[in-house]
Amino acid sequence: MTSASWVPVPEGSPFTPHTLPYGVFAPEDGAPRVGVAIGDHVLDLARALGDDDTFARPSLNTFLAQGRSRWQEVRARVTELLTDSAHRAAVEPALHRADRVGLLMPFEPADYVDFYASEHHAANIGRMLRPGQEPLTPQWKHLPIGYHGRSGTLVVSGTDVVRPWGQTRPAEGGAPPFGPSARLDIEAEVGFVVGTPSARGTRVGVGDFADHVFGVCLVNDWSARDLQAWEYVPLGPFLAKSFATSVSPWIVPLDALEAARTAPPERTEELRPYLRDGEDWGLDLALEVRLNGEVVSRPSFTSMYWTPAQMLAHLTVNGASLRTGDFYASGTVSGPDAHERGCLMELTWNGQEPVTLSDGSTRTFLQDGDEVVISATAPGPDGSRIGFGEVRGRIVAGGDGS
Incomplete structure (x- = not known):
């Protein structure tokens, strides 16, 4: 996986192209939806992946239920979109400044268990x-x-x-x-x-x-x-x-x-x-x-x-x-x-x-x-x-x- 992204990633940022964590964000002008963090930005996945309804939701649960092969497929595609500058023109409109969105609970909890493992x-x-x-x-x-x-x-x-x-x-x-x-x-x-x-x-x-x-x-x-x-x-x-x-x-x-x-x-x-x-x-x-x-x-x-x-x-x-x-x-x-x-x-x-x-x-x-x-x-x-x-x-x- 390449370490370079056409999206600016500040020195010391936790969210490099190696990380690409998932969350749920509320944009300034829309309903909550699933995003991926990159540097100081959040990528609107539904928009970046062709209006995929899986990600136009206020929870990760629909995506989580799709299983490991789908998780890997989406991660590979997001990595490509954010590291290949050929995609910049198409993907850049799907980026939001992280300081201009609200971050919400990323998934709908089912059961919760706490261990004592240390x-x-x-x-x-x-x-x-x-x-x-x-x-x-x-x-x-x-x-x-x-x-x-x-x-x-x-x-x-x-x-x-x-x-x-x-x-x-x-x-x-x-x-x-x-x-x-x-x-x-x-x-x-x-x-x-x-x-x-x-x-x-x-x-x-x-x-x-x-x-x-x-x-x-x-x-x-x-x-x-x-x-x-x-x-x-x-x-x-x-x-x-x-x-x-x-x-x-x-x-x-x-x-x-x-x-x-x-x-x-x-x-x-x-x-x-x-x-x-x-x-x-x-x-x-x-x-x-x-x-x-x-x-x-x-x-x-x-x-x-x-x-x-x-x-x-x-x-x-x-x-x-x-x-x-x-x-x-x-x-x-x-x-x-x-x-x-x-x-x-x-x-x-x-x-x-x-x-x-x-x-x-x-x-x-x-x-x-x-x-x-x-x-x-x-x-x-x-x-x-x-x-x-x-x-x-x-x-x-x-x-x-x-």
């Missing part, structure tokens, strides 16, 4: 909450742990996040307090969008991952740690997670990530056959987390214990079906070093070691008005870097909770 994150949380015990629970290295989330509160990047209210752990012998969360946290994650469905009662193997998953995006799974601590036992996350999960507006196709594929970490436990991943679907993604404009963490997805292919295989091993628009996330991405921790609970060690910002203020958890931005890059062809854009969200105060 060994470093899981071990850190275990050390905080179960001191003196084994940090990982007994099943952790035998299966990818996850829970079903609330797809209706997946929101696109830029949507304000209202501070949730709920019950928290009571003092000894008292009633549980009710009020706004005082321990509101982030979780820097990576998300995977399913295109091709599967039949109920069948399994999707690790080798079938790329036939079902269309692409990858960034996720911030906002978490109310004080609500979570009170409600968590015995059924796990509920209101502490379901109020908002932010998703980046651009979905990077798996075909853009060939150079980013890596082997998973060495296993210390023998896996069941359905989880043995021989296709190296680990991903070398470098994330960056900014709080009010300052970098507070640089997590690496390379160290994740469970790959996205293994997550999908486990999700369907009981015969659960996939639907177009199903979405699953990795869980917090954390690495072995302190600067690679992907949530404030880890960065501040459960509030005991506050983060100090350049203005002298400190944070243990998020305050109203705080803005969090997560971005990421990955290796591209021939030593290049591709980007995912960003997922951003700002905390605003909730009501009185009554």
Whole structure:
């Protein structure tokens, strides 16, 4: 694939001809439709591809359902249109300035599952909450742990996040307090969008991952740690997670990530056959987390214990079906070093070691008005870097909770 485009691509732009991510945009003078990002522009796919009705829609779902061969066909055609100057006159009218369009939720979510796939994150949380015990629970290295989330509160990047209210752990012998969360946290994650469905009662193997998953995006799974601590036992996350999960507006196709594929970490436990991943679907993604404009963490997805292919295989091993628009996330991405921790609970060690910002203020958890931005890059062809854009969200105060 050529790296040159007749569309200007600024130095350092995440959206080169190697990336070509898909999203949904609202032009100044028309209805929402599917586009591809290139540099500082968005290509109107319906117009560029001859008024293809597949892309004249406010969602990627119709295209996602068409399957891998169609995904590859369209990517090859878009690459040709944007890199061969012979197409410039015909395609240029289909380009929109990115700063003049609105970016919307790129797909219609079906089900949403969130995993817990980082060994470093899981071990850190275990050390905080179960001191003196084994940090990982007994099943952790035998299966990818996850829970079903609330797809209706997946929101696109830029949507304000209202501070949730709920019950928290009571003092000894008292009633549980009710009020706004005082321990509101982030979780820097990576998300995977399913295109091709599967039949109920069948399994999707690790080798079938790329036939079902269309692409990858960034996720911030906002978490109310004080609500979570009170409600968590015995059924796990509920209101502490379901109020908002932010998703980046651009979905990077798996075909853009060939150079980013890596082997998973060495296993210390023998896996069941359905989880043995021989296709190296680990991903070398470098994330960056900014709080009010300052970098507070640089997590690496390379160290994740469970790959996205293994997550999908486990999700369907009981015969659960996939639907177009199903979405699953990795869980917090954390690495072995302190600067690679992907949530404030880890960065501040459960509030005991506050983060100090350049203005002298400190944070243990998020305050109203705080803005969090997560971005990421990955290796591209021939030593290049591709980007995912960003997922951003700002905390605003909730009501009185009554």
